[in-house]
Amino acid sequence: MTLYTTSSLLKRTGLFAHQCTCEEKTNTCTFIPCGMPGSNGLPGRDGKEGPKGENGELGLRGAQGLPGKAGPSGPKGEKGSVGERGPTGPSGGQVTQLRYHSELDHLKTQLRELQAQLKNLQATVILLFPNGMTVGEKIFKTEGSEGNFETSKAVCSQAGGLLASPRNSAENSAIQQIAAWHKKMPFLGINDIQTEGTFKHLNGEALGYSNWASNEPNNSEGIEDCVEVHSSGKWNDKSCGEKRLIICEY
Ligand code: MAN
Numbered sequence: 001m002t003l004y005t006t007s008s009l010l011k012r013t014g015l016f017a018h019q020c021t022c023e024e025k026t027n028t029c030t031f032i033p034c035g036m037p038g039s040n041g042l043p044g045r046d047g048k049e050g051p052k053g054e055n056g057e058l059g060l061r062g063a064q065g066l067p068g069k070a071g072p073s074g075p076k077g078e079k080g081s082v083g084e085r086g087p088t089g090p091s092g093g094q095v096t097q098l099r100y101h102s103e104l105d106h107l108k109t110q111l112r113e114l115q116a117q118l119k120n121l122q123a124t125v126i127l128l129f130p131n132g133m134t135v136g137e138k139i140f141k142t143e144g145s146e147g148n149f150e151t152s153k154a155v156c157s158q159a160g161g162l163l164a165s166p167r168n169s170a171e172n173s174a175i176q177q178i179a180a181w182h183k184k185m186p187f188l189g190i191n192d193i194q195t196e197g198t199f200k201h202l203n204g205e206a207l208g209y210s211n212w213a214s215n216e217p218n219n220s221e222g223i224e225d226c227v228e229v230h231s232s233g234k235w236n237d238k239s240c241g242e243k244r245l246i247i248c249e250y
Pocket residue numbers: 216218220224236237238
């Protein structure tokens with residue numbers, strides 16, 4: 001049986017390990033030799049706080065801050081040099097005149113448009129009635145009525161036109177065709193009333209185109225100053241008192 005001192009018992013149980021007085025040399029013990037060394041005791045209490053450490057390294061650069069407020073305005077700058085002279089503007093009167101001419105041009109354009117529209121309208125209205133023909137810009141038309149030269153002129157004039165007076169073969173053919181529909185001969189707006197032997201249009205214009213039948217005009221019996229159109233389209237001078245188909249031009 002092994003005998004233990006109080007301290008060795010305590011030492012074996014791990015209690016009060018720091019109070020153990022046993023030595024390595026077990027044979028020096030007075031009464032009984034010590035056994036195997038005990039296990040380490042619990043850690044001691046924390047020591048006192050150490051001295052302050054050195055400063056750490058410089059940190060990374062921070063993000064850019066917001067812009068600051070605008071500073072106070074600077075002093076007034078020096079006056080700039082004088083610029084180049086601009087073009088001379090129109091005078092007050094010239095401005096009024098320019099405006100006036102601009103409006104006048106506008107009105108002229110409108111008037112021309114209206115005139116063209118009116119001409120178209122006239123042509124359409126006239127063509128709505130029977131017995132009309134267009135040749136180029138001209139319209140020939142008859143109502144089928146008859147009259148002597150003076151009556152024929154008056155009827156056409158009252159209708160806003162003139163007694164038909166061909167300036168070319170196309171116009172003459174149109175008159176010939178209208179006459180053929182009515183199986184009657186018309187008088188033309190041509191005569192030699194003013195000067196015997198010199199036939200002219202109603203406006204005094206000399207004949208640029210004519211379509212006389214052979215041996216005409218002959219001023220038969222000295223009284224033929226007007227012009228009738230045969231069914232062939234050929235012309236014959238005839239007495240102005242005869243009654244003929246009234247064909248007007250517009
Ligand atoms: C009749 C009339 C005249 C015409 C001759 C032609 O006399 O119509 O105008 O010139 O015939 O023969």
